[in-house]
Amino acid sequence: MTHKSKEEQQKLLQLLKQAVGNDIPQLTDEYFLQFLVANAWDVHGAQRQLQETLAWRKENDIDSIPVATNSNKLPLLLSVRGYKYVQDGDLGVHPGLSTTTLKIGSLIGGDCFHKFDKEGHPILIDRTGYHNSKALGNELTSEQITNYQVACQEFVGRVIMKESSERLQRIIHRETVIFDCSNMGIRQFHMNALYHLKAVADIVQHYYPETLHRLFIINAPSAFVMMWKVIRPWLNPGTLDKVQILGKDFKNVLLEHIDAENLPDFLGGTCTCDQMPGGCVPIRSEGSLLNPTDANEQVSTVYNTDIMEAASTNRSLCQL
Ligand SMILES: [Zn+2]
Structure with a gap:
């Protein structure tokens, strides 16, 4: 139903660009296409969502959110392994x-951007x-x-x-995500936390x-089935299509999408990130x-406030 030929796609892209106006030259065709695909190629829906996004970004000054890079040496919001523009490191x-970031980090238990999948998407692994x-x-x-999620998205x-x-000489804007549910129990079924998840x-x-790009939920215990019943209706059909829920038998599925040397050993690969304390995903x-x-x-x-304020005038805190 939503399949469109290349010519039709180009036509709809031009329509969307005209509708939004040409006064925003920094937006790439790929960015417009993200909104078209998310709206099953409905130009009006894409236009509304894109304009709401641009208004939200302006109102909240999202472009001025600082992001950690090799050159600005800002502290990381989560662990990072295997990239060239930001050094391997951990949240500490x-x-x-802010104390909020430290608190969220300690309660999340561990998450890491770890190398790339076979198609070149960065991989986010969450404990x-x-x-x-x-x-x-x-x-x-x-x-x-x-706020924390948005800062991570911007990073x-x-x-x-x-x-x-x-690396791929084309624009990549999707990530592959692995939610590792090992150690999960019924105690994780907590409504307030699920409401936060909905907000995110x-x-x-x-x-x-x-x-x-894809979301693999692995080591999913039976308690997860209950949570999934709550979460499922909050997700768009397009998002749901990308979710794969796997129990203990996940290794071969992950290895179809990720080379062994880029996949941590506890997920069936050979990477151990020995150079870092705590390994691949501490x-x-x-x-x-x-x-x-x-x-x-x-806050x-x-x-901290001084970094947030400095970033509104100093672009080196906001980009490479
Ligand atoms: Zn590793």
């Missing part, structure tokens, strides 16, 4: 981070089974969680995707359309980041 109690859902749900607000969009695109899903699906022990110093400010943004 570094000066400049979903180690989330402290109760504390995430009760001790944080949706605003704090979505991957402006830093990691740049390298992905350069709403923001990502609306303002960052077509940024997901599990953060609960409380490891909960001793902030005076250099960590209590709902991801970085």
Whole structure:
């Protein structure tokens, strides 16, 4: 139904560009296409979503959100392994981070952008089974969680995707995500945490359309079935098509999409990231980041106020 020939796609792209206006020259054709695909090639729907996104970005000054790079040496919001524009590193109690970021990091339990899949998409691996859902749900607000998510989206969009695109000589805007549910139990079924997840899903699906390539949910326990019943209706059909839920038998599926040397050994590959403490995707022990110093400010943004303010005038804090 939504299949369109190349000629039809080009025609709809031109229609969308005319409708949105030519006063935004920095937008690439690929960016317009993300909105068209997310709206099953409906130009009006794509136009509405794109204009809402541009208005949201302007209103919240999203372009001025700082992103960590090799040159600006800002502290990372999550672990990173195997990229050239940002050094391997982990989220830690570094000066400049807000206490909110440290708290979220310690309750999430571990997440890492780790190398590329076979098609050149960066891979995000999340230790979903180690989330402290109760504390995430009760001790944080949706605003704090979505601020963190948006800052991570901007980081991957402006830093990691740049390298992905350069490697393939074409624009890459999608990531492959692995949610590892090992260690998950019924305690993770916590409604407040799921509401935060909904807030995140709403923001990502609306303002960052077509940024997901595939989502593998692995080691899914029986408790996950209950959670999935709650989560499923919040996801767009386009997102759902990209989700694959796997139990213990996931290794061959992952290896179809990711070369063994780019896949951590605990997921069936051969990578161990021995050069880094904690290996490929360090599990953060609960409380490891909960001793902030005076250099960590209590604000709902991801970085301290001075960094957030400096980034609004200093572009080197916002891009490569
Ligand atoms: Zn590794």
